[in-house]
Amino acid sequence: MFNLHKGPKFIHLDLTAACNLKCIHCRATSKPDPNELKIDEIIKFLDFCKKEFPNWEAILIGGGEPLIREKDLFNVMDHIHSLGIKCYLNTNGTLINNRNIAKIKKFVEITQISLDGATPETHDYIRGKKGAFNKAIEGIDLLLRNKARVYVRMTLSMINYLEAFDLIDLALKKGVEAVSYYRTLPVGRAKKYNIYIDKRIYHLILKELMRQKYILKGKLDIVSSDPLKVVMDGRLKMEILKKYDISESIGGCLPGITEIFINNIGNVYPCTMMPILLGNIRKNNLKEIWNNSQFLLKIRDRKNLKGSCEKCFLQRVCGGCRAAAFGEYGDYFAEDPYCPNSFMKKTHRYKISKHKKSKFITFPCQSCY
Ligand code: SF4
Numbered sequence: 611m612f613n614l615h616k617g618p619k620f621i622h623l624d625l626t627a628a629c630n631l632k633c634i635h636c637r638a639t640s641k642p643d644p645n646e647l648k649i650d651e652i653i654k655f656l657d658f659c660k661k662e663f664p665n666w667e668a669i670l671i672g673g674g675e676p677l678i679r680e681k682d683l684f685n686v687m688d689h690i691h692s693l694g695i696k697c698y699l700n701t702n703g704t705l706i707n708n709r710n711i712a713k714i715k716k717f718v719e720i721t722q723i724s725l726d727g728a729t730p731e732t733h734d735y736i737r738g739k740k741g742a743f744n745k746a747i748e749g750i751d752l753l754l755r756n757k758a759r760v761y762v763r764m765t766l767s768m769i770n771y772l773e774a775f776d777l778i779d780l781a782l783k784k785g786v787e788a789v790s791y792y793r794t795l796p797v798g799r800a801k802k803y804n805i806y807i808d809k810r811i812y813h814l815i816l817k818e819l820m821r822q823k824y825i826l827k828g829k830l831d832i833v834s835s836d837p838l839k840v841v842m843d844g845r846l847k848m849e850i851l852k853k854y855d856i857s858e859s860i861g862g863c864l865p866g867i868t869e870i871f872i873n874n875i876g877n878v879y880p881c882t883m884m885p886i887l888l889g890n891i892r893k894n895n896l897k898e899i900w901n902n903s904q905f906l907l908k909i910r911d912r913k914n915l916k917g918s919c920e921k922c923f924l925q926r927v928c929g930g931c932r933a934a935a936f937g938e939y940g941d942y943f944a945e946d947p948y949c950p951n952s953f954m955k956k957t958h959r960y961k962i963s964k965h966k967k968s969k970f971i972t973f974p975c976q977s978c979y
């Protein structure tokens with residue numbers, strides 16, 4: 611059983627909000643902030659986490675574009691390395707070059723590069739800069755030539771969804787280890803543009819991606835941090851149900867359970883997509899936030915979920931995306947609007963068992979299986 615009092619397993623840290631690109635769905639401002647955490651503050655924070663959180667296994671460094679603060683990034687990663695913690699890097703790939711590749715190879719477990727299209731036209735449009743696609747591909751090639759582990763990540767929207775499967779072809783051609791997908795969520799600039807992927811389209815794409823995962827096994831991993839993957843992947847669902855005691859929250863949306871997010875100025879949030887401020891590492895003790903935050907205490911307990919999530923038998927392994935729930939209903943505990951249990955319940959295709967003795971809504975929803 612996972613011991614919550616031993617702290618998070620994964621810490622997500624934004625090194626900067628500055629970026630050399632300006633993606634239309636991004637949560638970062640793309641501008642430098644003079645109040646950003648200084649290197650000594652970050653080192654002190656990392657030492658604190660190592661001492662206080664015996665569960666801590668890995669850190670994901672993102673931004674903005676973390677390579678904008680290249681010198682600090684490598685100092686931070688060197689320190690993480692010395693602590694025996696795994697380091698993952700999220701980057702747009704355009705600043706990877708012959709000068710910094712050796713350090714990336716040495717310190718980073720997996721480099722995740724965003725490719726929001728399988729063509730320069732789509733990617734550059736979303737990323738707001740001509741040439742961004744080719745530079746990202748150069749970065750990927752350089753990493754692969756140096757035998758570094760590479761994931762590419764696509765944030766699905768109405769602009770790029772037609773290229774979701776072309777990205778798999780590109781990834782196979784390049785020889786990256788995995789392709790990772792998520793949906794555009796209502797934070798940052800994404801709130802300004804109405805590019806969220808249609809729920810039904812997303813449902814079909816995610817389901818097909820989960821099928822492709824088995825077809826391509828051994829050649830390419832297809833991954834998603836979307837809690838809904840468990841809904842779309844029948845095999846995974848059966849494995850989880852057979853293997854684990856699902857009376858505790860073991861998967862899906864995990865802020866406050868295994869994860870926490872610290873932004874570039876030290877603000878603490880449940881995850882990168884939930885703008886609910888829990889404190890700041892300059893003023894507050896992260897261990898106290900982790901153990902005592904009223905919001906984290908509430909979100910950990912999935913009995914607090916509402917709507918379709920309230921009685922769903924996958925609640926503990928999925929839990930729905932809380933950020934998506936907030937975006938749609940203004941309530942972090944509402945149902946995930948992208949789950950077929952939510953958006954199809956009003957249609958004739960969806961049937962909910964009225965079995966009085968069951969405390970869960972019984973699956974399947976007729977369209978998923
Ligand atoms: S109803 Fe909620 S918990 Fe159940 S599968 Fe859908 S999003 Fe996940």
Ligand code: SF4
Pocket residue numbers: 835836837862863864865881882883884930931932933934
């Ligand atoms: S709220 Fe959404 S984005 Fe945040 S951890 Fe949960 S699933 Fe991921």
